[in-house]
Amino acid sequence: MRIPKTAFVFLFLHIFFLNFTFAQKLSEVDKIVAKYPKSFNTTEKLAQKIEKDFNSDHDRARAIYTWIALNIKYDYNAFLNPPKVRGFSYSSEAEKQRKIKQLNDDLIQKAFNSKKAVCEGFTALYQYLAESVGLKCEIIRGDSKTSLRDIGRKTTFSNHAWNMVLIDKKWRLVDVTWGQGYYDSSKGRMVNDFAPIYFDTDPDYFFAKHFPDSGSYLGTRLSKDDFLNGPLIYNKTIEKDYKIKSPESGILEVRNGEKLTFEIKNVSKSNQVFYLNKKNQPVKVQNAKEKRGGLEFQILYDNNVGEYITIFIDTNSIVSYKLVQKERI
Incomplete structure (x- = not known):
């Protein structure tokens, strides 16, 4: 997740003008999940609870999104001071894959237990829970567009991650990291503010703010120039469908x-x-x-x-x- 350390004050004025209440943003699925415990003993127990309470793939995918967004907070300190990359040795491809899986499992459990993560932890936990309830889910890495200085950048960077989840034979775009809140530059910290708009987001809006490393979406090439040189849009633009x-x-x-x-x-x-x-x-x-x-x-x-x-x-x-x-x- 790319969050600027400094920014122009007026870019963030919208933070102070959020004039809708938390309750107004909740769907029926969200209202049920909002009553869930903030902590479960295991990821399996959370997945079982979601499977029991919801029947459709859409509602289960949404329930996972909502629980993570409401309960896992963005770890801004880890963003500023990322831990050193853990290396490992291996003697075979099978051992390599086992160790990669162990690192991923550790990442998932750390996010789940500590209730803090950066985008890698959010996406890994979302994928794990989605697959636990029988959904196909992928992690996509790429660039994000979040500040005025991103307008007209010369190149893209791999600085963010999000998910795609298969619902009713259609891949849906999900960014649960952005669903949990935003960075308030005036306070120098993350603010928890549940944003449903980053679940099953319209691709036109999504790719105005995201650009995958592959440069494509479901086999269709995306325009890097449109991403880099397009205007910066905000959450309310997506929520109100202001085209x-x-x-x-x-x-x-x-x-x-x-x-x-x-x-x-x-x-x-x-x-x-x-x-x-x-x-x-x-x-x-x-x-x-x-x-x-x-x-x-x-x-x-x-x-x-x-x-x-x-x-x-x-x-x-x-x-x-x-x-x-x-x-x-």
Whole structure:
């Protein structure tokens, strides 16, 4: 999980505007799992409880996601100070595989017993529990897009991991690490905030924020340029299905006095739309027009606009862009 050690204050303002309650975010499966004990004696007992309480593959996969997200916390200290990689020797392929399995089992049990993990522990535990209830599950490693500085990066990195789980003959995307909460840069710590949106996430949203090391998803090549140069979207964007129609690029070349045009689907004039200037002051959008099931509006680029611009809807950050001044001719 890639979490920036420093960041611009306005990127994280959405943290303070989470205006929905925990109960409102819970599905019926979540409500049942929320009443589970925070600790089980063994992973097998947790898997048995989930198998007993839920009949469908979907509900079991969701129950595992919810229990982990509610009870395993992101170990930010381990992220900052990762343990040394444990090496081992082996004399045969069978011995090698046994030792790899033992390391993986140790990782799973450490996450389960300590209630702390980084993304490797989250994904390994999710896969183990999913397979324990009869589900096919894989771990995918790749890049993650979490901060303004990720817009327009030159290359991808292998810095995160997530899962795919097979439900009703369809592979579903799951990021239980992000489901458990977020990093609050103003407090310098992780904040527990259950996010259902990273279970069975729409691939279009998922791959705006994730890029697998393989560069492909179910055999289809993904665009690395779209990932690196696309805008940064936020949790509320996914939750509310706010589709960012334009600009499609996250890097906008601008001149002073130029108007930037934005179009966002599934939002209307009843919503409050604003952005923050470079002094972190809110500026309300006044010229929004309803268009094709969304809003189209313009923002004047001048000296009051900073290097990045983040659009907010009803006090929730939705999308950010990087602004690059055009060279004068």
